[in-house]
Amino acid sequence: MADALPETSDVVVVGGGVAGLSTAMQLASRGTSVTVLERERLGNGSTGRAAGLLGQLRGSPAATRMLMDGVEIVTELEERADVEIFVQTGSLRVAQTDERAGEIRDLVEMGRGIGFDIDHLPVDEVSELLPYMRTDDLIDACYCPTDGHLQPAELVAAYLKLGRESGVVYHPGCPVRGLDITENRVRGVITDHGTISTDVVINAAGPWSYLVAGLVDTPLQTAALGHVYLTTRPDDGHPVDRLSPAIRDRHLRIYSRPESGGLIVGMYGADAVQHDMASLPDDFDMSSLTVRADDLHVALLIDATKRRFSWIDERTPMTITRGIMTFSPDGKPFCGRRPDIEGLFHCSGFCGHGIVQSPAIGVIMAELVLDGRTGYDIEAIQADRFFEHPELQDRPDIEAACYQMHAGYYGRIEDGDGSVVEQTGGDGPTA
Amino acid sequence: MSFLVLVPTKRVPDTDGVIRVVPGELDVDTSHLSFVINPFDAIAVEEALRLRERRDDVEVVVVGIGGEAYEDELRTALAMGADRAIRVDAAEPLDPWNVAGILAELARRLGPRLVLMGKQAVDDDSAQTGQFLAAQLGWPQATFASRIDDSEHGAEVARETDYGIETLSVTWPAVITADLRLNEPRYASLPGILAARGKPIEEMSLEELGIEIEPRVELVGLQQVSSQRTGRRLENVTELLQCLRENTELF
Numbered sequence: 001m002a003d004a005l006p007e008t009s010d011v012v013v014v015g016g017g018v019a020g021l022s023t024a025m026q027l028a029s030r031g032t033s034v035t036v037l038e039r040e041r042l043g044n045g046s047t048g049r050a051a052g053l054l055g056q057l058r059g060s061p062a063a064t065r066m067l068m069d070g071v072e073i074v075t076e077l078e079e080r081a082d083v084e085i086f087v088q089t090g091s092l093r094v095a096q097t098d099e100r101a102g103e104i105r106d107l108v109e110m111g112r113g114i115g116f117d118i119d120h121l122p123v124d125e126v127s128e129l130l131p132y133m134r135t136d137d138l139i140d141a142c143y144c145p146t147d148g149h150l151q152p153a154e155l156v157a158a159y160l161k162l163g164r165e166s167g168v169v170y171h172p173g174c175p176v177r178g179l180d181i182t183e184n185r186v187r188g189v190i191t192d193h194g195t196i197s198t199d200v201v202i203n204a205a206g207p208w209s210y211l212v213a214g215l216v217d218t219p220l221q222t223a224a225l226g227h228v229y230l231t232t233r234p235d236d237g238h239p240v241d242r243l244s245p246a247i248r249d250r251h252l253r254i255y256s257r258p259e260s261g262g263l264i265v266g267m268y269g270a271d272a273v274q275h276d277m278a279s280l281p282d283d284f285d286m287s288s289l290t291v292r293a294d295d296l297h298v299a300l301l302i303d304a305t306k307r308r309f310s311w312i313d314e315r316t317p318m319t320i321t322r323g324i325m326t327f328s329p330d331g332k333p334f335c336g337r338r339p340d341i342e343g344l345f346h347c348s349g350f351c352g353h354g355i356v357q358s359p360a361i362g363v364i365m366a367e368l369v370l371d372g373r374t375g376y377d378i379e380a381i382q383a384d385r386f387f388e389h390p391e392l393q394d395r396p397d398i399e400a401a402c403y404q405m406h407a408g409y410y411g412r413i414e415d416g417d418g419s420v421v422e423q424t425g426g427d428g429p430t431a
Numbered sequence: 432m433s434f435l436v437l438v439p440t441k442r443v444p445d446t447d448g449v450i451r452v453v454p455g456e457l458d459v460d461t462s463h464l465s466f467v468i469n470p471f472d473a474i475a476v477e478e479a480l481r482l483r484e485r486r487d488d489v490e491v492v493v494v495g496i497g498g499e500a501y502e503d504e505l506r507t508a509l510a511m512g513a514d515r516a517i518r519v520d521a522a523e524p525l526d527p528w529n530v531a532g533i534l535a536e537l538a539r540r541l542g543p544r545l546v547l548m549g550k551q552a553v554d555d556d557s558a559q560t561g562q563f564l565a566a567q568l569g570w571p572q573a574t575f576a577s578r579i580d581d582s583e584h585g586a587e588v589a590r591e592t593d594y595g596i597e598t599l600s601v602t603w604p605a606v607i608t609a610d611l612r613l614n615e616p617r618y619a620s621l622p623g624i625l626a627a628r629g630k631p632i633e634e635m636s637l638e639e640l641g642i643e644i645e646p647r648v649e650l651v652g653l654q655q656v657s658s659q660r661t662g663r664r665l666e667n668v669t670e671l672l673q674c675l676r677e678n679t680e681l682f
Contacts (some may be wrong), residue, residue: 106611288447290465294510294619295472301622315617 004166004170008197009035011369012189013204014176014212016042018152018355019347020160022205022362028166030370032134035196036168037189039175043156045286046206049323051229051253051264052150052355053246057111057118062377064114065232070359074150077359084151089258090245091147092126094138100251101140108142118144129245130208132263134310149246149257149356150320160364177284178216181342186343200369202345207324208277210398216341219393220334221386222349223402226273226289227325228297229421230268230305230318231259238311252274252304253410262318263309267301268352268409274399275324283316289322318411325352329392330399333411336368336383345369346383433490434673436479437543438513442504443554444548448666452655459653468504470616471549473511474609477616479547481509489682492541496521496533501558509627510619517633519640524555526648531563536640538568545586545606550575561608575610579609588650601622 013020016038024034037181050241056067062122070431073084104120111118121143127135129143160170160243179201180188188197203212207224213263214220234240239261246257256265298320306313319418328349337345347365350357360376367374386392444450444464451460468476473491476493483489493508495501496519505516519533536545565572573588576598580587585602593608601607619627637644665671676682 118433254668281563290447290467292443292467292507294624295618296624298618299624300617314620317615318618320618334518370616 003169003171004196005171005174005191005196006035007194007296009033010171010179010198011035011200011202012037012190013194013196013202013208015039015045015204015206015208015348016170016172017045017047017204018155018159019042019350019361020202021163021200021203021204021359023347023364023365024161025155025159026167026362026366027369028163028168030366031118032366032370034163034168035198036170037164037174037176037191037196038170038172039205040170040283040285041043042160042170046282046323046325046354047156048304049286049321049350050152050355051255051266052152052155053091053257054086054149054356055147055248056105057116057144058149060380062288063113064116065362066360066376067356068116069363070356071146073359073363074155077155077162077246078157081152081161082160085154085158086148086150086242088146088148089243090145091248092121092144092245093131093142093248093250094126094135095140096137096249096251097366098139103250104142105121105404106141113145116144117146118142130247130393132309132311133247142246145389146272147246148176149285151353154356155358157297167284173283176212176215176262179212181341181344183378184341186327186341198343200343200345202347202365202369204347206348206350206354207275207326208324210348211277213346216344218338218344219395219398220342220346220348220387221329221398221401222326222334223399224277224324225403225406226267227273227323227326227352228291228295228298228301228320228322230298230312231264231302232262232312233317233319234261234315235311242306247308248410249308250410252307253396254301254304260352263312265301265305265309265312266298267304268406268411269300269304270407271297272403272406272412273297274403277324278357285388288321289324291322294322325406327349327351327353327402327406329386329398331405333357333361334383334385335364335378335381339384339387377382434486434545435489435490435492435541435543436482436493437534437538437541437546438472438475438479438493439507439530439546439548439560440495440504440508441469441477441549441552441554442495442497442501443469443552444465446470446553452653454612454655455631456651457650458467462580466500466504468507469549469551469552469635471611473508473549473607473616474611474613475547476508476511476513476581477614478609479545480617482545482547482579483512483612485581492517492543494519494537495529496525496532497523506627507619509630509632511617511623512619515633516630517635519635520639520642521637524650525644526562526646527559528555528647529644529669530560531567531643533637533640535567536563536642537635538604545603546570546606548606548608550610561606565600565606569602570604570606572606572608573599573601574608576607577610578608579613584675614651622635671680 010033178190210220333349334346578589
């Protein structure tokens with residue numbers, strides 16, 4: 001560690017991923033002194049492995065607004081930090097069953113209702129747009145020209161640059177050992193390198209956030225679940241344009257976007273590796289999660305991939321990226337304060353969507369901390385929404401609920417307002 | 432008769448794992464390590480599978496020499512597509528000469544036309560077994576292969592040397608060792624993984640092979656090398672020169 005820890009800080013952010021970095025930047029820009037404590041390296045956890053897909057149209061207008069505002073914030077970040085973060089490729093959802101076509105109809109209707117640019121795209125136009133994708137089994141598709149992806153490394157660079165300019169102090173290599181709580185109020189944060197006095201702690205520790213909550217014997221309803229995606233190398237036979245649209249195929253449970261002349265394809269399968277974060281060493285580096293040649297999740301991913309992109313199979317030169325996502329029981333993050341401990345805020349549980357939610361979430365967290373309220377509708381993401389839920393207090397129950405949520409993440413079928421019509425647990429490439 | 436390709440594989444700690452020497456012992460702490468097929472051997476497995484895809488008479492037999500734990504990695508090779516797997520039960524560690532002796536005896540019994548293996552194992556980096564094996568069998572060898580063009584009677588093998596790409600011609604039966612750029616190993620397919628679960632792994636003992644281990648190399652020391660690098664930011668070139676003067680022998 002380069003410098004000594006400050007003795008006091010208005011706010012201490014635990015976790016140097018996008019959620020913590022965005023929040024720190026926003027707080028500091030409003031004149032607050034902020035210290036970010038990161039266990040390992042900044043931006044190297046789930047953030048460092050994310051695909052960053054931005055699909056703005058979500059199940060609710062509130063979630064959609066957050067993502068649309070996020071794009072505006074990113075545009076400003078790009079100008080101020082002089083980096084390209086948002087790659088506006090457009091996005092496409094495809095349907096090969098009546099249920100999925102119904103979902104697309106509802107989505108288009110909802111999008112238009114709030115003035116979002118979305119429309120059905122005839123299948124022959126889909127094949128023109130994406131010559132490298134199989135389309136003969138599709139019955140409908142919808143296209144959002146303003147979607148795309150955020151480049152995680154560039155986003156982190158921008159948060160850091162602007163955060164530093166506003167005086168944020170970053171301490172990587174500094175795991176948090178305890179929180180000093182007196183009379184139900186946060187007083188400080190304890191580390192191996194000393195204690196920082198503070199009135200506000202923001203728990204943005206991603207997959208580790210339930211352990212941070214556990215430091216003060218409180219449950220946080222998140223679980224750490226494994227995720228894999230593949231990235232193909234550039235292939236002259238199947239060129240992937242840099243601005244090819246992102247694709248979501250909920251029937252096959254896969255998503256895709258262009259990456260450096262190749263293609264990223266990831267999968268929200270019915271099963272996921274459950275990680276016990278407490279068993280990992282302090283200096284655990286998520287990039288050290290390697291993949292065996294006979295990994296079942298990779299085989300399932302490749303199997304689903306070749307059904308949509310028939311030129312890809314297990315022999316295709318590719319890189320497998322393995323990471324850990326932070327899932328919640330309802331697929332939504334926890335953003336806000338806990339009612340029982342004054343000064344403890346959670347900012348975690350982004351269910352694989354932390355990159356794209358981080359720009360607006362930073363603003364929301366700063367407003368909650370400094371003003372006690374926010375102009376955003378955060379009812380769905382309140383940190384205390386399971387506070388008294390009797391079945392979500394113990395780790396095994398919480399983990400089971402989060403696992404269940406993940407299993408249905410792409411598998412379930414939703415109606416227009418995002419509520420689940422049908423759970424299709426076995427629906428997918430393995431069925 | 433089929434064209435049998437024997438692919439010896441070694442089980443090694445995952446290359447991304449952190450290797451820690453057990454103080455005072457001649458071993459590393461394996462308790463937290465995960466294991467993989469030696470990456471160069473995985474390249475050999477892949478090349479054997481491609482050879483089988485090119486010609487229809489190829490049978491790919493993978494071999495592991497060690498304890499029961501080797502079966503995980505042999506099963507990985509089966510999932511990738513190998514036809515058969517054999518584990519020779521032996522206590523580790525073995526030096527390259529003895530490994531070559533075991534493989535030579537297996538080769539005499541199975542009659543492969545080609546033994547295809549990694550150029551070295553990434554745990555001890557000996558890079559001797561393939562050469563010893565060829566010598567013990569009296570077969571031609573082509574080591575550090577970066578391309579293999581096979582024909583009915585043998586193969587042309589490209590090797591990347593410091594002077595350029597060298598091409599060797601060998602006749603079957605031969606020993607070829609694989610270098611990094613020979614290919615990129617595949618992932619196992621879903622059907623491959625399912626099929627591998629049901630395949631038997633044949634077991635052989637050293638007694639059955641009539642082999643007695645006679646160690647030729649003795650490991651006398653194992654020392655942890657620190658990989659911690661410390662850096663600091665310097666203000667200007669003058670400071671850099673000063674730093675180089677103090678810490679190096681460049682000036």
